[in-house]
Amino acid sequence: MNRDDKAALVSQLNDSFGRAKLSVVADYCGLKVSELQQIRIELKGCDSEIRVAKNTLLKRAADGTGTAVLADDFTGTTAVITSYSDPVGPAKVLTQFAGGHEKFVIRSAALEGEKIGVDRLEALAKLPSREVLLGQLLSTWNNVPTGLVRVLSGVPRTFVYGLQALKDQKEQEGK
Structure with missing residues (x-):
């Protein structure tokens, strides 16, 4: 990889790190390529990606982004997972994958x-x-007006029932 390729990679990583809401650093040493492909596909489904690069390039790319707090964890075989929208989905995917694969170890996250x-x-x-x-x-919001309508309609309903009972009582006395 020449200097221009490295600069382009650092630029791409910096853009990814800058947009990321969740960044996770993991050790993938010993995983098969098919296993990495599996997690890559699962992460793609939740607007996330996994990237592997040299630690020095990762540190350069992380400067000035929210991922910079993870720079100390860029050691050994490092994979960086970035999520651009909802952080819950990728967190679920990663913890499930780590639970099923002992060689995939989550180091830290931001x-x-x-x-x-x-x-x-x-x-x-x-x-x-x-x-x-x-x-x-939305379900909670929907239940509030429904409950209010039930409470408010309860007063006239009981009033009408009372009037009906009074009418029935008068009719009984009149017979």
Whole structure:
């Protein structure tokens, strides 16, 4: 790889790191190419990507981005996973993959420029996805007006029932 290729790669990585909401550093030593392809495909489905590059290039690319907090973890065989939208999906994919592959080890992560530990990444993975959370929120919002209508309609309903009972009572007395 010549100097121009390295500069182009650093520029691409810097752009990726700058747009990333979630960045994860992992060790992939010992994984088969087919296993890397598998995780690459799974990550692509949740607007994320996995990149492998030399650590010095990764450090240069991370400068001035939210991923810079992970620069100390760029050692050994390093793969960097970047997510550009919802961080929950990639966190789920990575923790599931790491659970099934002992050779894939998550070192650290950064969520919007703040370094988080592996335990917080696993906690993030346990959250429902953005779509599920939005559905739950809409369901809650939908239930509030429905409950209000039921409460407000209860007063006139009981009044009408009372009038009907009074009418029935008067009819009984009149017979």
